[in-house]
Amino acid sequence: MSDDAERLIEFVSSVSGDAYLKVEETLGDGFVRLKVSEAERRQAKHDIRSVEDVVVELLRNARDAHAQRIFVATTREGDERRMTVIDDGVGIPEHLHEAVFEPRVTSKLETMVVDRWGVHGRGMALFSVRSNARTARIACSAPHKGCAISVTADLTHLLERADQSSWPDVEPDEAGNLHVVRGPHNIARRVTEFSCEHPEVEVYLGSVVEIVATLASVARSVLEPSDLLFCDDPSAVPIWQRPAVCADAEELAEVCCDIGLEISERSAHRILAGEIDPLPCVLDAVAPRPRTPAQARPDIYRDRRSLKIAAHDLAAFAAELEEAFDVLAERYYLRLKGDPKVKVLGDEIRVRFLIEKDE
Structure with missing residues (x-):
């Protein structure tokens, strides 16, 4: 304007x-x-009634960006709830970082999604979030590098459930699909419900420090050693992988601040020292799945031919063993009960001596 x-x-x-x-x-x-603008403003106020609703909209936004991993960092200080949601989706160009918070701005020209939470794809989700939150911004995003969205909510105006520490109970249905069956309607429940609806997406929920440790751990599991050792510019890799390529605590704290995850240098040291355990994904936290032991890969270079020794060579070998045994027999008053038994089993040669002790 x-x-x-x-x-x-x-x-x-x-x-x-x-x-x-x-x-x-x-x-x-x-x-x-x-006017359309006023109707949209009132609709946006109606769409978001709690902090939990904000979380759902951010999760749906990441899902629609084709994310396979979503990391939700949240913390409360007094009457303020801070959240940063990082995903590995398609990302948002820098020149659109503000435009996506305007009404009717969407990347879904031909499609919309109808799920358990209603219609998504009208270009109203981020507008609704910003209309109800104290602040909402794209902390970091670029095409093909994912997105980090940070939101701060004033809890005197946008309420949340009193119990934010309890996790919901989850049970499978007859088809084996997981569903939330009980628990307070808090942030953890909303994230768990989303995870049950979309088990193909790995979702992580925790404090800022826990999420940073988890980002680093998950990224290291997919990055090549050369990426970890020789990455001079963390901004060259996707957002969610950047904590894994930091060289020291100072760099880690700076990189995390750039992606909406503010941590102290002391916390960064603890993360790099392995003192902060990475989080399991939400579904593994609420309903651990049995893991099938990994099958050992067949060694195609192994020689599977059995050892073959001619009968006359075995007989000659047994005779030499009998002579060698005579040394022990003389010293320890032993004698053989029959000939030494020599067997060839696969890649082994087994020798057996049956003995008697002299009185």
Whole structure:
């Protein structure tokens, strides 16, 4: 919006009041037709009624960006809830970092998603989040590098469940699909419900420090050793992998701040020292799945031919063993009960002596 347009709106508002700017048409008898912008603002306020609703919208946003991994870092300080959601989806170009928070801005031109939480794809999710939160911003994102969205909520205006420490109970149905059956409707439950709906997506939930440790651990499991040793520029790798390629605690703290995860240098030292355990994904935390032991890969270079020794060579070998045994027999008053038994089993030669002790 230009400066002239803003000054005009301010002038009209000062003369006629804000109500004028909300109305497209007066219909009489107290009825009006709202402007699209005002209707959208009111709808956005209705869409988000709690912090838990914000979490759901951010998860759906990551899902629709084709994310396979989503990391939710959240912490509360007084009347403030801070959240950063990092995904490995398609990412957002820098010139659209502000535009995505405007109404009707979406990447889903031809499609929309209808799930258990309603319609998604109207271009209203991030607009609704920002309309109800104290702050909402793209902390970091780029095409093909994923996205990090940070949100701060004022809990005196946007409420959350009192119990945020309890995890829900999950049970499988007849088909083996997991469902939440009980538990407070807190952040953990919403994240678990999303995970049950989308078991193909790995979702992690924890504190900022726990999520940083988890990002580093998960990334190291997929990165090549050369990526870890010779990455001079963490911004060259996807956002969710950046904590894994940091050379020291100072760099780790700086990189995490850039992606919306503020940690102290002391916490960074603890993470690099392995003092912070990485988190399991949410489904493994609430309903650990039995793991099938990995099958050992066949060694195609192994020589599977059995050892073959001619009968006359075995007989000659047994005779030499009998002579060698005579040394022990003389010293320890032993004698053989029959000939030494020599067997060839696969890649082994087994020798057996049956003995008697002299009285």
